[in-house]
Amino acid sequence: QQPVQSPQAVILREGEDAVINCSSSKALYSVHWYRQKHGEAPVFLMILLKGGEQKGHDKISASFNEKKQQSSLYLTASQLSYSGTYFCGTERGTSYGKLTFGQGTILTVHP
Template structure:
């Protein structure tokens, strides 16, 4: 079942922060985050495994609350290069090895 992402879109000024949420109705084993620039392929950012860990990638970090079946992506002091569409992908506990993606959150950072 497709995870739900929110918000659908967000506009930021350079230097502002943003949070993108990903919620599932299924028990999750892991959550992946990807960023896609217009006209390009999605690029892997990070993966979070169950256990409530938090990870970081440059000024982008994420958390995973397995009890709530939710993950959040935090973008700090956004840069113009952060613009794109962010996707979460989830692996269910019983879902084998396929990743099911959310519909995406479009992020636009302006100067």
């Protein structure tokens, strides 16, 4: 079952913060986050494992709330290069690496 991402789109000015959420109705083992720029392949950002782990990568971090089966991606002090579509991919315990991707969140950062 496809995870639900929110919001569908967000517009920011450089330096502003944003949060993208990914929710599943099924129990998850991990959540993967990817960013895709127009006409390009998705690029891996990070993996969150069940257990409420939080990870960070430069000014992009994420958390995974196992009780809620929800992951959130935090972008702080956004840069122009953050623009793109963000996808979460969810992995279930029986899926052996198979990811089900959400519909995506379009992030636009303006100067």
